[in-house]
Amino acid sequence: MARFFLKALSSLLFAGFCLSSATSDVSAAPDVTSALSFSSSKWIWNSATATANAIVGFRKDFTPPLGKSLIAAEIIITAVNSLDLYVNGDFIGSGTPPHRGRFAHRFCVDLLPSLNVFAVNASTSASGTVTDAGLIATILVTYQDNTTDKLLTDSSWRAKGALPLGWETLAFDDTAWPVATVVGSYDVAPWDTVLVNIPADPPVLSFVEAEWVWTDVVPASGTLPAGSRAFRRTFTPAPNQVPASATIVISADNEYTLSVNGVTIGSGSNFKVAQRYTVNFATAPSEVVLAVLVTNTAASTAGLLVAMEVNMVPSGRTSCTAGAFLLTDNLWKSTKGAIPDGFEQPGFDDSAWPAVAVEAVYPAAPWGAVTIATVAPVTI
Template sequence: MLQELVLDVRKALESSRPQRQADSSFDRIKSSFACQFSSVNPRAFLPWGFVRHRTSKWIWTNEVTQPGGDAPIGARAFRKDFTPPLGKTPAQADIIMTVDNGLTLYVNGGQVGTGGDFRFAEHFCVALRPCLNVFAVTGLNAGVPLACLPPSKSHTPTAPPPLSFPTPLGAIPLRWTPAIAQGAYGVAPWGQITIPSTTPVLSLTAANWIWTSEVVNGNAPAGARYFRRTYYPPTGQTVTSATVIIVADDAYSLTVNGVPVGSGTDFHIAQTYTVNLAPAPYVVFAVVATNGGTVNNPAGLLVAVEIMSQCNCISGAYFISDGSWKFNTGTSVGFELPGFDDSKWPAAVIEGP
């Protein structure tokens, strides 16, 4: 399992009043505790360490005996504490992260977001507290090579990590050890990672052709089939737009949150759409894909999506056509609407890249 983490912490340009250095353990505890209940009201920002994912390193626990080697299956906890220089007030953090195979990110004890495909980095933007800030990650290795970044403390549990480990007041046990570097960005077996950009640049290269479970020997019955994918933004984020590139064999009709977006009738030519989104707790992508003809023949749906969200800054996330989509073979009235119940729909079947 691998995790890649880049932090861009932005601080207020205006320095705060000089503060007395804590001269005792009690003073340090009081200072840390006070930060939990302070508010941030920045006026201007100065980049402090621009996001440079290409200088980041994959990291993992000391269970990996060689860079890029195999690690035990299961979850591992990582934690990085950040205390700003004296007189500087952090306002927000831009975080680019991926984990092979899955992640849950916490900042100051609150869950920020998750990720489940290491080929696509997650981009989170998080407001910070004026003093101590804690970045914590639970990384899941599902059975293939893994790792994480930048230098941080790691926990190799024989039992789940302490519930307080993501919080500023959660003490790091002495048995926690520094994370071990597995190699620089771009190293095998992970290679180049797709990273959300301010101006989305999408590709279908990593997407999978999907269809229903009816495919036998590469052929599926003719007719329309129904697909859905629901996206939940990170806590505190508001979705603003989605860019979709899509194609189907033989035809498709796309809706987003119940609003018709576009259609296509030639699987040789993909279409790209950018959709502005109204604030909503989640976004539903619904597709009617039709396999033409009168007899069984090849059919497939291929999709890549980039979502942009906003709080105090922009966050981004990718997803593609894969087993996270759901399908139905029968007519589904209202399936394109956000409130439709697809809990009994089965997972789409991956046909291939």
């Protein structure tokens, strides 16, 4: 109970200070090109064994050393299978699809000067195998004097299932929660098969884990009818994360035209040679809409393959780059009917479009490995 009152008192004492420091301290943030990694972090869970379709909450309290005052945190984080991240009770963002431990999200957040709480709810997949239950994170906290510290996922975190109301808030008392169980070290078996892609600046992007998709389930013959199909996928950034650029690699069997937020970006006609586009946003959009027109020129194999990394600059802060990934998977939408006018525009309503069919995970046959050619950046 004493700990609860200390948390509540700390929150009250520093809330007013934080409201003013959130703007006044922005210029004090260091100009850092972060090299954050998971190399020293641990995969953690609430037990040593996995349970299918489980949801587990994690909490980490952090109070700076005496004489230090916190201003911000840069966070890289992923989980198997999905996650929601909170800082001091505020929702920061989700580990949105692809729900794969192979892809981290990067967030930049302002902190209270003193006590802060990082909270995550994470879920497992339906299979419940040993590497289907895990959370890993590295948090770089920055002080007002421009020095930094790192917080790592380890057994100092607390973890619990059956989450009570308000579990993610600053004032919640988690002293009765058990400590987290370390289920593995990064890049050590069996987790060495889940080495993680981390959003970077500049981006490092490939087709790893992307899926070839189409509007039809592939028949046994492998032959799909000739014709054009329209595909769409919308990326909505986490709160206060402002898209600055997107790097996109794309290939299609046979031909494609790519649009981003209604602007034609480029096209291709050889699925063995993909294109890498860098799209810079002159005005930060509220969402990034990928729209692709793909034509199967003759009855044959057909498919679309896309990977995108979005880099974002948090509102009011320029020294930290946030980022996220988006791949072709069954969350893309398409239509088998006539191509509607304006389908590439951000405001187009695709809610009635069905989900695509997943054909194969790159680099599976019949397409195999694809080379990537870089195209000059564009600004929209």
